[in-house]
Every structure is written in structure tokens, then in C-alpha cells.
Amino acid sequence: MTYCVGIMSRHGIVMASDSRTNAGYDQVNVSRKMHTFVQPGERALFLLTSGSLSLSQSVITLLREDFDRGAGLAAAGTMYEAVRVVGDKVRAVAELDREALERDEFRFNLHVLVGGQIRGEPPDLYIVYPQGNPLRATEDSPYLQIGECKYGRPILDRGVRFHQTTLEEAAKYAVLSLDSTMRSNLTVGPPIDLLVYPSDTLDVTRYRRFLPSDPDLQDIRGRWERTLQKGVSELPEIQFTPPDG
């Protein structure tokens, strides 16, 4: 399983991903799910992938080949064109592998989050579905998730606001959302990759990888648990009424 989240605020984009892959219960490995396509000063695109690792590797490999020769993501003039490039590669890999997978009852389950900015355009955040079509984050729905989404969603719903949330806060929300998911689902696991993209920087300037033993991650987790426990104890006591049936 996987959990990745992208948060868009008026100050930029935050992307975060776990790194656990598993085939069944026993083939558990670490694999980076965050992929950057950067021409400093020109464009900075960040892709997070969920679904079968074989499929996401194929998509990233094909995108990278084009990018390295100045085509595909290197040539897209807008973020919308860029996500269409990603969608085309998803469809190309579906053409290659989908029939064979489905014959053995594997699903073609590849999802891609695409965040970033191309010079002259505002930053943007999209999800690309297994069918290749894109969906854009909006001011009302400023975050997008792929993979094991549910555990990490309440903290985002309670706090992330496009206009109010700073990038520094969005980074903390992303880490808390990842950490909540890792806590409740064993198939989502560290390291956590975290990338914070301030608008108009057009490069990777703030990146952090949290290993499982990372003292900062332990510190965040400990402080957060104490915050929640203190918050609960400070809520007013619930008043009870006589039973009505």
C-alpha cells in the first residue's frame, strides 16, 4: 500500500509520500514514490505515485526518457499540458500491461499526484487517474490524496485552508497526516519524503527525508499525542440526559 498527499496553498505546494511497497504480507521493501522533474528557473514538477510499483516505475521511466531529451514534461507550456503528458504515459503503460494484469486478476491501479509550477504560470496540483484523466485541486478542496487515504484525512479536513494555511503549517499537516496513516496501517511506512515548494522558486529548495528513527519525527509524534490528549482532557465534560428508550 501507499499513502501520498499534496497540499496546495496560496503560498505554494507541499508534497509528501511514504516509501513502503509490499507484495502480499511478506515482500516488504522501501521504494521512493516522490519523483522530481526540474529545470531550475524554468519548471519544477513533482510526481507522487501509488499502485503497483511495476506500473509506476514504467510511467516514471518513460517520462524521464522524454524529459532528458527535452520533450514531454520538459516541453509542456502549462501545468495542464504537463498533466496531460503524464496521463498519456499512464495510458501508454495501460496499453502495455493492463490486459495481461487483468487476465490474472490484478487491477490497473496507478494513480499519480502532480504538483509544481512552470515559469509564467501559477503553481498547481493535480491527480491523474488510472484512466489518464486529470483532476485539479481547488481553493475549496486544496489537498489531494492517493493510496490509503482515510486515516490521514481528518487532520487535513480540520485544519488545511487554501487562504489561511502557511506553507510551514501545511508541511506539518502533511507529516501528521502521513504519521497518522503509518500508525494505523502497517503497509504504509517510512521513510517519509517531504517537499515544500514556495511559489515562484522554480527549483527544489526545501526537501526532507524522515527515516523511521528520525528524532524530529519522534519529537513531532510525541508532541502531537500530548497535544491531542491535553486537548481532550480540556474539552468540557459531556452532560448526560436520562435514557429515552
Next chain:
Amino acid sequence: MTYCVGIMSRHGIVMASDSRTNAGYDQVNVSRKMHTFVQPGERALFLLTSGSLSLSQSVITLLREDFDRGAGLAAAGTMYEAVRVVGDKVRAVAELDREALERDEFRFNLHVLVGGQIRGEPPDLYIVYPQGNPLRATEDSPYLQIGECKYGRPILDRGVRFHQTTLEEAAKYAVLSLDSTMRSNLTVGPPIDLLVYPSDTLDVTRYRRFLPSDPDLQDIRGRWERTLQKGVSELPEIQFTPPDG
């Protein structure tokens, strides 16, 4: 959909349930999912149900008929016997309806949480699966959930401890867990039924139904959002390292 949670602490049991039922997207109704079977001073049993309302109604109807004539849950000598009684009724309804449902591709998806106490025994909390077999909460896993579980789980994982959590705190955790789920999933909705059972009371002494407009529920929700937002802003800023790839 449904979300119900039971929490066991060394001080007693907390049970909470939503009240929304839906068939597809348009037949949305309110239905109580909390059912009490009480002989004051003798036994107090609380059942929460998830799954098709038709199935849970049948199980409760059959259990109530037996109870009212002093059999079934009224005669069980231990909590284990009581959950076996519930499991037998689940199997009886499976016998009645399962084949016809599955012929039309409906699943026999009935789950029951059973909490409470029988005089001379400690309080206990169980889940009864659609197959009729029971699972007991433990000191290490002191809460059980049925229905749409994932959104409401992180807050429980971060805070609920069998030995440390008071009943008053457990009640707040249950309400927050329900509220987080309602916030993220439209098919889980108010009223919320909350029952707090202090050990050895052998009766229903603390019950509360929160309607959607309940000012206390609004207050809890508002305070909780502010607690989380303040907690995030007070976490130390995340430090970044140069990108490594």
C-alpha cells in the same frame, strides 16, 4: 453506511453510534443503531449494529422476543454466553436471508458490537462478525469499531489507553471519533447516540443523544478544530536538508 465504536477502560464501557442509513445515494433515513437490553441490578447489555438495516432489525427483533420472555440475553450467565446468543441470532438471520441476498449480489454484512456487564462478572466488549463468531476487546486493543472505521481511528490510536483513560475522556474520544467520521464521510450522520457505562452500575445511567444542531456538539467541534490548529502551529518548524536526488 454506519460508524459505531465501543471503548473499554478499566472504569467501564463507552458505546457510540451514528444514525444514518442509506440505500444508494437518495434513500437517506435516520435509524437508531444502539439497542439496550437491561435488567436493572442484574445485567446491562448494549448492542450497536452495522450493515443492512433489514438484517440488523431482524437480529434485534429476535433477540428482543427472547429477552422479553426471560430467555436469550436475559438468561446468559456470562458476557461470553451473551455474545454467543447474539452470534446464534446472526446465524439464524443468515439462514433466513443470506442466500436470497447473495443471489442479487448483496452481501451479508451484519456486524454487532456488544458491550456491557452481567452481575458477578467484569464488564466486557465484543464484536460479533457476520459469521456469528465473537472477538473480544483487550487491554492492548481496548476499542472496537464497525462500519466506516478508518476516519475515526487515528484519534483513538493516539489517545485511548485501557489503564489511563477515564470514562469521561473515553466519552470525548468516542464523540470526536464519530465527528471526524461524519466530517469526512457523508453516509455517516447524526444524531449521535452516546452511552457511558460505569462498571458495576448494571443499568443505563448516562446516555446522550446529540442532534445535528446540538450546541454542545457544535462547541466540541469548534474547540477541537482550534485545538488541532493551535497544536500544529505550536509544533516546531520542520528543518529542511538539501535535496539528495
